[in-house]
Amino acid sequence: MAKSDVKLIGAWPSPFVLRARIALNVKSVEYEFLQETLGSKSELLLKSNPVHKKIPVLLHHDKPICESLIIVEYIDEVWASGPSILPSDPYERAIARFWASYVDEKWFPAMKSIAVAQDDEARKAAVVQVAEGLALLEEAFQKISKGKSFFGGDHIGYLDIAFGGFLGWLRVTEGTGGIKLLNETKTPGLLKWADDFAAHPAVKDVLPDIGKLAEFSKVIVAKMRAAAAAPAK
Amino acid sequence: MAEVKLFRTWSSPFALRIVWALKFKDVPYDTIFEDLANKSPSLLQYNPVHKKVPVLVHNGKSVSESFVILEYIEETWKHNPFLSEDPYDRATARFWAKFGDEKVLPSILEAFMSEGKEQEEGIVKAKENLKYLEEELKGKKFFGGERIGFADIALGWLADYEGVFQEVTSIKLIAEDEFPLLSEWKRTFADAPIIKENWPPRDKLVTKFQGYREANLLKKLGT
Numbered sequence: 001m002a003k004s005d006v007k008l009i010g011a012w013p014s015p016f017v018l019r020a021r022i023a024l025n026v027k028s029v030e031y032e033f034l035q036e037t038l039g040s041k042s043e044l045l046l047k048s049n050p051v052h053k054k055i056p057v058l059l060h061h062d063k064p065i066c067e068s069l070i071i072v073e074y075i076d077e078v079w080a081s082g083p084s085i086l087p088s089d090p091y092e093r094a095i096a097r098f099w100a101s102y103v104d105e106k107w108f109p110a111m112k113s114i115a116v117a118q119d120d121e122a123r124k125a126a127v128v129q130v131a132e133g134l135a136l137l138e139e140a141f142q143k144i145s146k147g148k149s150f151f152g153g154d155h156i157g158y159l160d161i162a163f164g165g166f167l168g169w170l171r172v173t174e175g176t177g178g179i180k181l182l183n184e185t186k187t188p189g190l191l192k193w194a195d196d197f198a199a200h201p202a203v204k205d206v207l208p209d210i211g212k213l214a215e216f217s218k219v220i221v222a223k224m225r226a227a228a229a230a231p232a233k
Numbered sequence: 234m235a236e237v238k239l240f241r242t243w244s245s246p247f248a249l250r251i252v253w254a255l256k257f258k259d260v261p262y263d264t265i266f267e268d269l270a271n272k273s274p275s276l277l278q279y280n281p282v283h284k285k286v287p288v289l290v291h292n293g294k295s296v297s298e299s300f301v302i303l304e305y306i307e308e309t310w311k312h313n314p315f316l317s318e319d320p321y322d323r324a325t326a327r328f329w330a331k332f333g334d335e336k337v338l339p340s341i342l343e344a345f346m347s348e349g350k351e352q353e354e355g356i357v358k359a360k361e362n363l364k365y366l367e368e369e370l371k372g373k374k375f376f377g378g379e380r381i382g383f384a385d386i387a388l389g390w391l392a393d394y395e396g397v398f399q400e401v402t403s404i405k406l407i408a409e410d411e412f413p414l415l416s417e418w419k420r421t422f423a424d425a426p427i428i429k430e431n432w433p434p435r436d437k438l439v440t441k442f443q444g445y446r447e448a449n450l451l452k453k454l455g456t
Contacts, residue, residue, distance in 0.1 A: 051332060051365055065324045067331055077320040090308035091294055097301045102282060136282060 006031035007059040009045050011038065012208055013216050015108075015165035016068035017056040022161050023075040025202035027082035038219075069100055072161055086158045092144075093158075096151070099140050100162035107133040108166060114173055115221045116228040127179060131186070137163065138187040145189070149196045156200055164197045168208045172217050175210070237262035240276050240288040242269060244433050244441055246390030247299040248287035253386055254303050256427045258310040300330060303386060315382045323383075329369060329376055330387030337362045337391070341406065345398050345442070346449040352404075359406060363415060370414040374421060385422060392423040397438045401446055 008024065008031050010017030024031050036042055041053055048057045048064035058065040058074065065074050076085040086093050110129040117123035144151050144159070151159035174181050182191045198207055239255065239262050241248030255262050267276055267286050279295035280288045289296045289305065296305045307316055316323050340362050344355030366388070369376060376384035391407075399405050409416045422428055 060321075063321055065321070065328075067328055070324050070327045070331070073327070074320050074324045077323065090305050091291075091296070093308065094296045094301050094305040097304060098296070098298055101298050101301060 004032060005061055007034055008032070009034045009036060009042070009048060009057040009059065010055045011036045013168075013213055013220075014055055015169055018168070018206060018208070019068045019161050019165040020056040020058060020071045020075070021206040022156070022164065022202050023072045023085060025206065026085060026156065026161075027075060027079040029075070029079055029082075068165070069104070069162060072158060076158075083155055084157070085152075085161065087152070095140075095144060096158045096162075099137065099144075099151075099159050102133075102136070103163050103166070107137070111166070111169065111173060112224065114177065115217075116224045118225070118229060123177075127177070127181075130173075130181060134181060134187050134190065138190050141189045141193060145193075150193065156197065156202060160193075160197060164203065167194055167198060168210060168213045169217070170194075171210050172214045175214055176217070236292050238265060238290040239263070240265045240267055240273075240279065240290070241286045242267055244438060245286055246394055249390060249431065249433070250299050250386050251287045251289060251302050251306070252431050253389065253427055254306045254315065256431070257313050257315065257381070258306060259313075260306070260310055300327075300334075300387065303383065307383070315377065315380075315386060317377075317382070326377065326383040329366070329384040332362075332365065333384075333388045333391075337366065337388070341391075341395075341398065344404075344406075345402060346446055347453075348450060352402075356404065356406065360411070363407065363412060367412050367415045370418055375418065381422065381425060381428075385418075389422055389428065392419040392428070393432050393435075394438070394442075395419070397435070397442050400435075400439045401443045 006024070006029055008017070008020055010020065010033065012035065021033075034042070034044065036045060036055055045055065045057060046053055048059060049055075049066045052066060054066070056066075056068055056071060058071045060074075060078070065071050072085060086096060107130070110126060110133055113126035114123060114130060117126050141151060145153065148154050150156045151163070156164070170181060173179070181187075182194055184191060197203055237255070237260055239248070239251055241251070241264060243266060265273070265275070267273060269286070272284060276286070276288060277284055279290055280286075280297045283297060285297070287297075287299055287302060289302045291305075291309070296302050303315075307314060316326060337359070340355065340359040344352055344359045347355050366376075373379075375381050376388065395407055407415050407419060423432075
């Protein structure tokens with residue numbers, strides 16, 4: 001398949017874009033990465049995702065697919081001959097989708113709360129929430145991985161990709177806050193998983209540099225905090 | 234004992250999706266009605282993370298989150314599929330289902346739960362979201378094309394609950410002139426046998442949502 005048949009509109013810091021990139025890498029799909037500039041949205045993005053105007057957008061033969069996890073499933077289905085991203089058993093697929101949904105709807109919003117917390121007390125409460133979420137994910141990891149390196153077993157799968165997309169931000173949050181969210185006592189499985197995931201061939205070249213991400217996060221967090229502190233209309 | 238159990242409430246639009254899906258696939262199941270103010274130990278055991286309905290239990294194994302359940306049903310009982318085989322069409326259906334829950338539903342609820350200027354602004358927002366659905370229906374009978382599909386099941390609550398909101402607030406969100414395709418879709422979808430037979434009782438729904446609205450307005454007064 002020609003490289004130009006597959007394009008991904010995205011940006012290097014985005015955990016959602018990262019999911020799509022990892023999925024494409026797992027399938028060894030060649031693609032053109034169209035990097036958006038922070039603060040402006042390209043014509044192509046606005047045309048390809050008029051509803052949300054957000055990245056990532058996968059363009060396959062110029063047809064747009066939006067929403068990161070929908071993109072990951074699409075990639076799994078189209079390049080079916082490559083390594084499977086979702087497990088084959090319907091119940092295992094349901095478990096993977098359930099936890100991916102949990103990460104997006106509960107865990108990541110709690111992570112964002114740490115960043116926008118207006119005071120120490122709020123920050124501490126947010127950290128507790130995130131830690132509780134990680135405890136649940138640790139338990140899930142122990143059950144699902146069955147002693148292997150990844151949620152997907154020997155290979156990275158849907159839940160590795162869904163959760164792993166946030167690894168960079170997790171590291172930055174740890175660094176900025178001087179906290180160890182993944183640790184030997186509470187999350188030994190996830191602690192090792194994080195290293196294995198980051199080192200995986202499909203991941204290591206697209207995982208953002210933590211230093212660069214930390215710098216970038218200062219800009220983003222400042223914006224988020226300003227928006228959160230703005231008085232309601 | 235049926236091998237399939239569905240934990241639900243009589244009024245939850247999310248649980249209704251699962252009722253429709255199971256009936257489309259002709260899957261026999263037992264219903265366990267939950268009182269969310271007094272959750273059963275079984276529910277807490279089967280959905281410890283969210284403690285919510287719907288929960289599907291199949292051969293003792295539980296699946297939670299309505300879209301996750303729908304995909305599970307689709308993959309386990311393969312006849313009468315509600316997702317196309319084509320990956321692009323599947324992605325499109327999933328997109329609109331997600332849009333329904335993340336944008337359409339909250340914006341309609343917000344308009345429903347407010348009054349005055351806040352409600353006016355809420356209605357504008359809700360209609361912006363509905364416009365996207367109207368666009369998507371161009372040239373199609375259902376979101377799924379000729380037949381009811383995944384996105385129809387996901388958005389189907391709109392076909393009845395919009396009427397509930399109208400009865401409570403006297404506001405018609407989906408007017409014929411503004412949303413001709415969506416209006417037609419509502420009628421056709423609501424008229425499909427499986428759908429028609431399973432709407433929760435309208436008067437009970439109106440009373441319940443009236444209660445939600447009043448409680449919410451009171452809460453707002455207090456802040």
